[in-house]
Amino acid sequence: MEPHLNYPPDADLRKLLRFEPDSGAIWLGERRMVLLHTAALSALRRDLITSVGTDHARRLLTRMGYASGLHDAGFANKTRGDCSLEDMFLVGPQLHMLEGAARVTPLHLKMDAAAGLFEGEFRWDDSWEAHAHRLAYGVVDEPACWILLGYASGYTSAFMGKLILFKEIRCGACGDEHCHIVGKPIDEWPDGAAYGQYFEDDSLLDKMDALSQQVQALKTTLEPTTSGGMLVGNSPAFQQAHNLMQRAAQTQVTVLLTGETGVGKERFARALHAHSDRAAGPFVAVNCAALPAELIEAELFGVEKGAYTGAHAARAGRFERAEGGTLFLDEVGDLPLAAQAKLLRVLQEGEIERLGAEATRKVNVRMVTATNVDLEEAVAQGRFRRDLLYRLNVYPIRIPPLRERSADIEPLARHLLARFMAVHNKRLSGLGERALQALMRHDWPGNVRELENLVERGVILAAQGGTVELEHLFPNQPQERQDSVDPQGRLARVLPAQESELCERIVGSGLPLEQLEAQVLALAVERSGGNLSGAARLLGLTRPQLAYRLKRQQLDEETP
Template identity: 45%
Template sequence: MTSNYIPELKYSDYQDLSEQVHFQSTEGKIWFGEQRMLLLQVSAMANFRRELVNSLGIERAKGFFLRLGYQSGLKDAEMARKLRPNSPDSEMFLVGPLLHSLKGMVKVKPMQLEVDLETGHFYCELEWIDSFEVEACQTELGLMAEPVCWSLLGYACAYSSSFMKREIIIQETSCRGCGDERCIIIGKPAEEWENAAEFKRYFQADPIIEELYELQSQVSSLRKCLEKQEGQYYGIGQSPAYKKVCKTIDKAARGKVSVLLLGESGVGKEVIARSVHLRSERADKAFVALNCAAIPPELIEAELFGVEKGAYTGANQTRLGRFERANGGTIFLDEVVELTPRAQATLLRVLQESELERVGDSRTRKIDVRVIAATNESLADAVEAGKFRSDLYYRLNVFPVQIPPLRERLEDLPLLAEHFLQKFHLQYHKRTLGLSDKALELCLHYAWPGNIRELENVIERGVILTDSNETIGQDALFAVFPKTGNMRGDRLNADGALVQATDTETSTGWLTQIFDKNVSLDAVEEQLMRHAMELAQQNVSQAARLLGLTRPALAYRLKKSGILDSSGAA
């Protein structure tokens, strides 16, 4: 229902907004809700405005500041709906003007306000008192020919449009920055303005920016071609650890040498394998990937090397194996440690003789396939435990490469998160405002045991739970975010701020409890193994990774403690 009532803004109106401000002085951070803020001198903004006007001209500088304010307005409209969901429409809308005042940008005096979310009716007339942009212009540029409250207008347009869920245009009809007595703004739907098309052009890229974008696109295309030639074709990452891996593996990409990719589950081994294939002379041939752990042991040979009709019950027709399908190209064998002994022997022959026999066949077939293998377990330990052939291990281990886990390349996390955001925006036909600053900070303090695959799943969850034009908060990313579940044992205080634990806090607390209760070392080890097995849902390999052990080493300890029986069952 349309409201014409204009409440007098009092201190109490700012109370719930002021509570959103948190200072973390020791961390050098200020938070407003989940957004990181800055305290910046008006004089610095004045100098910046003068430089932009001198460099770009008034019209382009005006468009820049309008677009700058627009981004801030989108964030605050989201907050207004959350803070006062049950208030009348006009009171809920006034959160925006109150935020303008709270942030020190301008004092807002409502003169007329008509807001009806149900019908979409909107009209406002406000006075802006002591605008920081007027002060900035008077200091650096003097009186201007036209109104100067550019970023404030951009904010107001975005806030009003997002709040009303329709296009609202706010314009300044008088401004002290150009000699008028007061700064007065009027807002109404875009279709009610005669100059709407002209005004909206400020929110679009101007010709210079378009030219820059076009040139940037051309440069990007050329750079990709050069990167492919020079070897930087290995997915997303700019951290030193990841660049070192890319540079190392690129040395082997062009040849036929077998490559062994090592690393935890989810670090992107298949992405690397595909990149090696694309960098090789076999790029125009097939790339075939197979997870050896996903195929039943009795079928793995037929899946890899093919089967002749009648070779066994159920083999009703001749079928090519993965190796023959990859002939001339590359095959990627993930979890190669899970191959059966017979499959290992056949694979060794393929690698040494470049020939194979289908299951149930007596004829050999020449094959030309490059093998890229991967495992998240130690093949050397598997050889020592008798689980993997030593001769095959030496044949695969010609060029081993260790892929770093995500926790060792956290510099790449923002790039990876942005990549997944774009992917899921397209997939779910929506566009969020990205991660909140606090959500990103928490991501950067999380250990990511599932690595990039876990990050992808977390971002997908965030996109699903967040509406378009809203920010993805920490609650949308993590269903149950552990209060002390990050790498250093940091925790969250009552305000949701991150408190860094000291080395003494993270190490002596639980150690003291162990000694005080006279808990034996064997008991501690047993409890750790039991808990790891519970977290891994009784998967020994996953539990071993959680404990930093090899699978054979953990299996031995589990059997010794009686957690596993001799058959390997929990």
């Protein structure tokens, strides 16, 4: 092996591989990983070869490895961006070993990304893929490390900015003692065109994806859209509310939308309007809670000239502006009782009376109301008219909170990501896996509105061309307990930077452990004002545990 191809230390890479026992997740950097049995992967290879044939199976598995290599290439610059080009490139072979693919020995490496020059030779010992193929089919004539070759090609192609093809000139599946691979630009291989099919865009994977998109597009033409994409979701709770909305849309029934703040009641109202025969008419939205009580009647029903001081001209109210369309009254439970009486007359008679007017006016308006309060309770407290509740509650639709429709969080987040990328002129590759996991775990007190705010913040904070990561969505979220892998392959605790620095200072202080514990206990008791229960909470102990430690400390001090 050439001396300059010795691997740099891999401690920086082992720190990327983190285990979170509490969440059941394994991470390589910001991408989620999973441990798989080689026996399961071997069974998958056999099933693919049997079902789609060797050629398509090879193409699928090669592209699977290629995608994995592309992802790992993203860690190279982030991890060793300040190192030499070779040390940065050797992240790939080292990660390949860390991920359990094979023992990789670099034999020759010559690269110049600017000039498009690449020559690379590597030895693979104990390739899992060669072993699996040989167990299933015995000694074969053709190399069989398809996933591993795809990985090497994907990783190097990302590094070089052009397609680099790796080929096996020896393979354990062919009876060789080890595998030996050679890589160079695909156009420098005489038979490169024959191998190019494994990386072409019209591979079986892409054909399947294209077919899926065609089917989805066909469904879109056959089924009505949910108001231009305003409503997104396939969870049972969401679909129940959506189906109720669609059934009511073609009628003139008064709809009452209920649900927590931020669930998207106005979006449902707009979707109902868009699906109705009033879609060509205006949609007028009023937030009853945002209008002062003394002005709300004038805003809703209009004003005649001279009705009160300052009314220099007649003005139409929201009912008249919504003529032929839909009027959406949000937070209707906050209407004053006087306005409730007039609203009841509109529902009963279909007419309004402007402030200061002597005659009524007929209006043709579809009314949709919404509330996040319990109107039955408001009636019991005398804050809401029971007869009005009966009129509004003809067709109630409860919109579920986001925590009850967890299956919709990811599609909603991706939909919002695309929207805010357009708004803020950002080109991003998507949401990171840790970010998606955090979104799925969040309890969403602010519902869809909170999700909107988080995704917009993530789009703004993420770098152009990058990924929206966890820290962009939740910059103040505490880190979970994580374990990494030490050089002997054992799990080792990974501490956040502040904890690590604190431990360094404590170890460097030279104080005995007993003295350190005594100082920590005393400080916790002092911070809690002598309250042992409060001190125990600060230390993550129970009160009896803290009392025992303090008692033991006292006995130690009394012992001569």
